[in-house]
Amino acid sequence: MEKxxxxxxxxxxxSTHGGTVQAVRGVxxxxxxxxxxxxxxxxxxxxxxxxxxxxxxxxxxNVKRLSGSVRFKGTDILxxxxxQMRKIRGSEISMISQDPMTGLNPTLxxxxxxxxxxxxxxxxxxxxxxxxxxxxxxxxxxxxxxERMKQYPHQFSGGMRQRIxxxxxxxxxPEIIIADEPxxxxxxxxxxxxxxxxxxxxxxxxxxxxxxxxxxxxxAQVADRIAVMYAGKIVETGTREEIFYNAEHPYTRGLLNSxxxxxxxxxxxxxxxxxxxxxxxxxxxxxxTARCPMAMEVCSRVEPFHSxxxxxxxxxxxxxxxxxxxxxxxxxxxx
Amino acid sequence: MQAANxxxxxxxxxxxxEWFVPKKKDGHMxxxxxxxxxxxxRDVWYRLSKNKLAMLGLAVLIFLIIMAIxxxxxAPQSVTKLSLTNQNLPPSKEHxxxxxxxxxxxxxxxxxxxxxxxxxxxxxxxxxxxIGIIYGGIAGYKGGRTDQIMMRIIEVLYGLPYLLVxxxxxxxxxxxxxxxxxxxxxxxxxxxxxxxRGQVLQIKNYxxxxxxxxxxxxxxxxxxxxxxPNTMGPIIVQxxxxxxSAIFSEAFLSFLGLGVQAPHASWGVMADDGLSxxxxxxxxxxxxxxxxxxxxxxAFNVLGDGLQDALDPKLRR
Amino acid sequence: xxxxxxxxxxxxxxxxxxxTTLTFILMHAIPGSPFNQERNTSEAVQQNLKAQYHLDKxxxxxxxxxxxxxxxxxxxxxxxxxxxxxxxxxxxGFPVSLELGxxxxxxxxFSGILxxxxxxxxxxxxxxxxxMTFAVLGISIPNFILATLxxxxxxxxxxxxxxxxxxxxxxMILPTAALAVSPMAIIARLTRSSMLEVLxxxxxxxxxxxxxxxxxxxxxxxxxxxxxxxxxxxxxxxxSILTGSFVIEKIFAIPGMGKYFVxxxxxxxxxxxxxTTVFYSIFLIIMLFxxxxxxxxxxxxxKLHKKEQ
Numbered sequence: 001m002e003k004x005x006x007x008x009x010x011x012x013x014x015s016t017h018g019g020t021v022q023a024v025r026g027v028x029x030x031x032x033x034x035x036x037x038x039x040x041x042x043x044x045x046x047x048x049x050x051x052x053x054x055x056x057x058x059x060x061x062n063v064k065r066l067s068g069s070v071r072f073k074g075t076d077i078l079x080x081x082x083x084q085m086r087k088i089r090g091s092e093i094s095m096i097s098q099d100p101m102t103g104l105n106p107t108l109x110x111x112x113x114x115x116x117x118x119x120x121x122x123x124x125x126x127x128x129x130x131x132x133x134x135x136x137x138x139x140x141x142x143x144x145x146x147e148r149m150k151q152y153p154h155q156f157s158g159g160m161r162q163r164i165x166x167x168x169x170x171x172x173x174p175e176i177i178i179a180d181e182p183x184x185x186x187x188x189x190x191x192x193x194x195x196x197x198x199x200x201x202x203x204x205x206x207x208x209x210x211x212x213x214x215x216x217x218x219x220a221q222v223a224d225r226i227a228v229m230y231a232g233k234i235v236e237t238g239t240r241e242e243i244f245y246n247a248e249h250p251y252t253r254g255l256l257n258s259x260x261x262x263x264x265x266x267x268x269x270x271x272x273x274x275x276x277x278x279x280x281x282x283x284x285x286x287x288x289t290a291r292c293p294m295a296m297e298v299c300s301r302v303e304p305f306h307s308x309x310x311x312x313x314x315x316x317x318x319x320x321x322x323x324x325x326x327x328x329x330x331x332x333x334x335x
Numbered sequence: 336m337q338a339a340n341x342x343x344x345x346x347x348x349x350x351x352x353e354w355f356v357p358k359k360k361d362g363h364m365x366x367x368x369x370x371x372x373x374x375x376x377r378d379v380w381y382r383l384s385k386n387k388l389a390m391l392g393l394a395v396l397i398f399l400i401i402m403a404i405x406x407x408x409x410a411p412q413s414v415t416k417l418s419l420t421n422q423n424l425p426p427s428k429e430h431x432x433x434x435x436x437x438x439x440x441x442x443x444x445x446x447x448x449x450x451x452x453x454x455x456x457x458x459x460x461x462x463x464x465x466i467g468i469i470y471g472g473i474a475g476y477k478g479g480r481t482d483q484i485m486m487r488i489i490e491v492l493y494g495l496p497y498l499l500v501x502x503x504x505x506x507x508x509x510x511x512x513x514x515x516x517x518x519x520x521x522x523x524x525x526x527x528x529x530x531x532r533g534q535v536l537q538i539k540n541y542x543x544x545x546x547x548x549x550x551x552x553x554x555x556x557x558x559x560x561x562x563x564p565n566t567m568g569p570i571i572v573q574x575x576x577x578x579x580s581a582i583f584s585e586a587f588l589s590f591l592g593l594g595v596q597a598p599h600a601s602w603g604v605m606a607d608d609g610l611s612x613x614x615x616x617x618x619x620x621x622x623x624x625x626x627x628x629x630x631x632x633x634a635f636n637v638l639g640d641g642l643q644d645a646l647d648p649k650l651r652r
Numbered sequence: 653x654x655x656x657x658x659x660x661x662x663x664x665x666x667x668x669x670x671x672t673t674l675t676f677i678l679m680h681a682i683p684g685s686p687f688n689q690e691r692n693t694s695e696a697v698q699q700n701l702k703a704q705y706h707l708d709k710x711x712x713x714x715x716x717x718x719x720x721x722x723x724x725x726x727x728x729x730x731x732x733x734x735x736x737x738x739x740x741x742x743x744x745g746f747p748v749s750l751e752l753g754x755x756x757x758x759x760x761x762f763s764g765i766l767x768x769x770x771x772x773x774x775x776x777x778x779x780x781x782x783x784m785t786f787a788v789l790g791i792s793i794p795n796f797i798l799a800t801l802x803x804x805x806x807x808x809x810x811x812x813x814x815x816x817x818x819x820x821x822x823x824m825i826l827p828t829a830a831l832a833v834s835p836m837a838i839i840a841r842l843t844r845s846s847m848l849e850v851l852x853x854x855x856x857x858x859x860x861x862x863x864x865x866x867x868x869x870x871x872x873x874x875x876x877x878x879x880x881x882x883x884x885x886x887x888x889x890x891x892s893i894l895t896g897s898f899v900i901e902k903i904f905a906i907p908g909m910g911k912y913f914v915x916x917x918x919x920x921x922x923x924x925x926x927x928t929t930v931f932y933s934i935f936l937i938i939m940l941f942x943x944x945x946x947x948x949x950x951x952x953x954x955k956l957h958k959k960e961q
Contacts, residue, residue: 087863089860090863091863094862099854102853102854102855103854104855105873105876106953117862120863120864152953289358296354298354323352323355388788491663491667494940495674496891496895499895503674503678507678583794586797587796590902591902592917609800610800613800618804618808621800621804622801622804625800628793628797629794629797632792632794633788633793637788
């Protein structure tokens with residue numbers, strides 16, 4: 001499979017009133033062409049910051065540190081200037097943000113907002129651009145595109161607005177779409193429709209998708225591969241099957257156990273106790289140590305190394321080390 | 336990223352075997368730090384005090400009030416002493432702010448003027464506060480039809496050009512301290528009434544919501560104690576902004592000849608007098624009243640701004 | 653949209669009615685007013701007044717004649733200068749006042765918006781700090797006080813600008829400046845805070861994510877939304893410029909409507925007072941109405957309120 005995006009050791013810190021926040025602390029992953037990669041984690045784990053860093057959309061004044069590399073089709077775009085990034089944004093890498101209710105400018109028609117993307121990146125006559133807008137609206141399932149182009153965002157429902165946002169991301173045929181919690185603000189039924197749309201688009205255009213979410217249920221439907229993030233680091237990556245059936249990292253397992261399923265018996269929901277660590281002064285070692293039921297001494301001293309369980313399945317956990325087998329013998333726990 | 340105290344370890348073999356044992360749990364690592372909660376007003380004061388400009392404004396105001404009360408007493412010269420020999424003297428050791436066309440000491444006149452201008456300002460704010468609370472309180476409390484009618488009236492009154500009405504009233508009633516205050520408050524209360532009504536409606540909503548839930552332990556009184564500080568905020572800010580507006584209007588009327596009459600002299604009257612003298616080079620007769628009017632308004636505005644920021648619940652940390 | 657306009661129109665008519673009636677009541681309430689038939693004016697003037705204002709008829713008839721005179725826009729002659737009608741004075745003075753007021757308003761709007769936008773874009777920078785300090789000073793110093801200080805400095809001390817009348821472009825500088833500073837400061841502050849809020853909105857992030865150029869983002873996306881609150885206060889600002897012009901015209905001896913108005917107040921020239929008050933009120937209320945309409949046009953949520961129902 002061809003790698004279209006390769007992120008290596010991404011690190012991002014912000015300066016805030018309270019001090020320096022280390023939001024992303026050495027994240028590495030890759031995206032293959034035509035696949036959907038889901039980045040999963042709880043609020044504040046750094047997944048949104050990661051996706052915004054890829055497109056260099058962080059609020060510049062607060063960023064204290066932005067290092068690592070983001071290779072898009074071989075070139076490190078993290079080193080790109082703002083001018084160079086502008087050529088990529090919207091045309092080669094697009095982003096769909098969280099809240100469709102506020103993501104569209106209320107004083108401009110949606111046609112206007114779609115046209116400007118096309119006109120910014122491609123040299124077309126007005127009529128050709130309009131035709132592209134009509135086509136893309138049709139693709140995302142907005143009826144009567146010619147008329148509805150002239151309407152304003154407040155005249156559309158939430159689900160429709162999200163489709164319009166998707167249309168804006170798609171219209172220039174990008175290589176990658178980053179969808180940051182695209183359905184969090186929508187009803188469950190609409191959610192399903194939106195993901196159907198994603199799958200259809202991927203089938204038809206072969207676009208690669210990075211899906212940011214905290215909702216494991218969504219991930220199960222849509223993702224090909226999954227990366228699990230915690231407190232600014234990736235703790236595990238793998239295919240959908242590997243993560244759901246063979247999760248190795250205690251955090252991943254904890255997440256799976258805390259998601260309610262229809263076929264569960266009573267009493268099976270097990271929340272993960274505690275709260276994520278303070279990102280102002282992250283403790284040394286593995287970030288999950290404080291809440292991990294299987295923590296060892298080494299976990300609080302040294303950051304876990306990378307271990308590969310298979311070509312696609314990576315874990316960052318000391319339990320993978322040979323010597324960990326003996327640590328819990330007395331507990332009788334399964335490793 | 337290397338966190339603090341990270342041991343410099345490159346390969347797995349460098350890690351001692353004995354570290355692969357279960358970690359003893361310290362309970363404190365699991366819970367986030369809970370910030371102690373501060374009382375609402377202390378928080379507001381804390382935030383206000385951080386705002387240097389607002390604090391400056393407050394200091395200036397306190398200074399002006401003190402001077403208004405004590406100024407004429409500490410002035411080396413009497414305010415009423417006319418002197419035909421000392422007319423129009425520039426500032427000097429005997430007359431710190433100079434003298435006016437009747438030989439009166441400008442320094443003490445300035446502080447008498449302060450009394451009048453500040454008096455007008457505060458009285459207007461207080462009266463408007465009471466009228467506003469009564470009107471707005473009734474409208475908000477009663478709701479329904481009564482509210483609708485009362486708000487219609489306010490809408491019409493709001494549309495009237497305020498200063499025009501004030502001028503007309505002054506022409507009708509004749510200039511003077513009392514009539515000025517009446518004229519200012521007759522349509523000025525509208526702003527306060529609107530705010531009070533809005534706040535009353537808010538409080539009503541809370542009580543209603545709370546009552547419809549079943550909180551056995553929480554009584555409405557406690558809720559009011561918690562919510563009332565929130566609702567007083569805009570009212571206080573409005574008052575801080577009414578005072579400079581009244582002082583402005585009074586000075587404005589003075590320039591039109593509709594201000595307080597002799598022998599009383601507000602800053603506005605003094606400035607109007609001083610204006611006619613600038614061509615003769617007697618700058619002090621205009622400068623001091625003009626400066627103090629501006630300074631007062633500046634102080635109130637800055638304090639009002641600061642209060643508004645300090646009371647904004649969205650900024651509460 | 654049509655409903656919106658009609659509602660505003662109705663409100664306008666009501667307010668107009670209230671103020672003209674108020675003026676009528678007040679004029680007749682003044683002790684010593686010629687309308688009260690006291691003997692402080694000459695016989696000839698009394699006769700004129702009687703004829704003009706139908707003073708021998710009952711109050712409500714006088715009121716109706718009054719309303720008629722408003723609709724027809726005929727307020728009769730001035731008491732102090734019987735050779736001139738109020739309409740004469742309006743005709744001479746109003747264009748001057750309009751020129752002064754409009755210039756001040758336009759200057760205030762442009763510079764205020766520019767200042768506010770730059771302050772917001774360079775938030776917490778030097779420009780922001782300076783602009784906002786200037787703005788606070790601007791709203792604190794009353795325009796007539798500023799006028800006196802400007803005259804003191806520029807006309808008396810430095811002798812570079814004229815202090816009075818309205819005869820050449822250089823005569824316009826000081827009065828316009830005095831009138832424009834306060835509204836400019838208000839607009840700057842409002843634009844800045846509105847801009848700051850808009851800049852944090854999600855649709856701004858979307859615009860950046862689309863790869864649009866920063867200039868385009870600011871002008872097309874940010875400014876449109878940020879300027880809406882500014883439009884709503886334009887009416888009140890026009891009102892304050894108008895009332896401010898009374899004193900400014902007096903101070904600078906500018907032969908505008910305000911100067912006649914102020915003189916008439918001092919002279920108790922009631923027809924002129926009445927006529928100018930009514931005229932001013934009508935003008936203001938129409939301005940407010942226009943601003944409301946403009947806002948309705950600009951905000952698509954109001955424009956299309958009924959359309960898609």
